[in-house]
């Protein structure tokens with residue numbers, strides 16, 4: 176049945192903070208919930224980047240299916256332990272673009288803040304799974320240093336709050352950040368890259384909407400959804416509230432082998448996003464982070480998928496296929512990526 180956003184009052188049986196306390200962190204518990212035997216999958220314990228997934232996200236997985244595309248995104252498997260050439264702990268060389276703690280300046284007109292050091296889900300393909308958050312978690316005291324850096328670089332017009340997930344911060348912290356940032360007249364845009372409202376839809380709550388809708392800086396949300404099964408009514412309702420508050424809502428995905436690397440899935444994803452009020456923005460090719468090589472899709476196959484989508488969908492439903500290549504001035508369109 177089609178999902179139609181309901182711009183009614185947000186009806187939530189629990190708070191997002193309560194949902195966070197109910198996170199599933201034990202692979203055996205997860206497999207039992209899905210009626211799967213541990214012997215059916217090559218799963219492993221990961222002491223450094225362990226399982227972390229919400230009850231709500233698990234409810235969207237198909238019971239009894241060891242190949243479920245949502246399960247594949249969160250369950251660590253033995254292939255993660257294979258060391259693979261050309262894969263590294265810092266595939267985008269972010270350590271070279273980190274002038275002050277918590278701030279990354281990779282592209283001329285925009286900077287990225289690692290606003291928090293945690294997420295509500297551990298995505299197995301995350302390119303920051305080895306990121307040194309301990310050196311990049313300045314907190315409120317460190318913001319001033321970052322703001323001084325921005326002032327010295329007047330070409331910066333946009334601030335991006337990104338992973339760790341910025342919505343892991345409390346609403347009063349987000350409100351204070353926006354208030355301080357608004358004192359820099361050069362900043363024209365504030366972008367949130369977030370997966371939290373996908374994993375815990377309750378995160379789009381009245382308190383957050385109040386903070387965001389009073390921002391003097393225009394706000395853009397970029398959700399991170401990889402598969403149509405991730406989208407449900409609660410997500411669509413949250414998007415309706417964001418949009419009613421004047422916030423633009425886009426989506427970026429990562430092209431992942433065994434999750435979304437087929438035409439039907441990507442086509443359904445574009446329609447499901449549109450039905451939920453979200454415009455497809457980017458599909459990123461996998462960043463070569465150590466531990467994620469089993470998710471890689473060749474650029475050749477990505478080009479075929481892109482062309483098939485172009486042939487069958489209106490342009491506004493075809494996300495831009497891109498790859499981030501370190502030291503380039505922007506993301507590189509797939510058409511310019513070598514096979």
Ligand code: SF4
Nearest residue numbers: 294297298301338370
């Ligand atoms: S939500 Fe984003 S930053 Fe967090 S683990 Fe997933 S991909 Fe990485």
